[in-house]
Amino acid sequence: MRDDDNTEEVTLGRIETEVALLMRLGEATRRATGTAEHRVLDRAAYVILRHLDQAGPQNVSALAARLNLDGSTVTRQVSALQRDGLIARTPDPADGRGTVISPTPAGLQRMAAVRAARTRLYGDILAGWTSDDRDTLADMLHRLNEALDARNRRR
Amino acid sequence: MRDDDNTEEVTLGRIETEVALLMRLGEATRRATGTAEHRVLDRAAYVILRHLDQAGPQNVSALAARLNLDGSTVTRQVSALQRDGLIARTPDPADGRGTVISPTPAGLQRMAAVRAARTRLYGDILAGWTSDDRDTLADMLHRLNEALDARNRRR
DNA sequence: TGATTTACCTGTACGATACAGCTATCTGGG
């Protein structure tokens, strides 16, 4: 193995380690932070509302495909969200099999509150960082997600 | 709100978004990739072995504290690992209540195999990236984890 | 030495998820 290959290997190993650690810490942070105030919206519900807000009302299948989740999972999560009045189901006028999921005002408001709380949390966590570093972090995460997503869709 | 505050806010929002997305994609990737070959070692087991390998044999409580997990969770995971012959429990000679957990050779080998597979996976995912970008990504993730960890411990 | 703390385990519960199988609906080739 040449030196180049080796340093590449080391970097990949570091990335692997850090991503694993981030998933773990992220979970822990969510648990620790969430319980008090914005556990009112668990992880899955939050991403669903985020996506509906950003991409507009859509049916369960589209949601599932976009979020890399099984349809049954989304069905249940949507049911819970509906029970809590955070989304509404309307029959799809163009397809009798489908139902269109849209966020309710309450859902959007709840989502925004959680989002704001999380943003504040990151402000706290990254308090000592420069603007440049924060930008770089955001860019790198974005590019990593793109790469991961591309890979997931390819398979 | 001044402009500066606003752009800061935007960046924090991006970071929040990207971390949430990464957690989701990471899970999806783990599920998709894992089933075939290295589902032989689920997420929790892998981090435990990683930590034992890196920080040396230790008892359940220390492990739980380090991994931000409840003791009962670690107890069960350790039991599963022991059942599979990947770790060994020995009574703590210095404390009759404790048991020291150490990885077995089989455990280390299994861990290394998973690690290698994941490293390969990242090599695949980041195939188009320059060395510099990979380094930057690794650095940023590392710093983010440090910040998260510091914050978790503070609370 | 007795009270408190610590280390671990067990019972129980919950959330997130997948897969298999069901029904209702849609769609395209004869």
Next chain:
DNA sequence: CCCAGATAGCTGTATCGTACAGGTAAATCA
């Protein structure tokens, strides 16, 4: 126009990771 297959969504069931509460045994401290 009609039926065969595809698709959308739901329900049953199972698994994993996790937490919390409560129990027992050992350690420690006043």
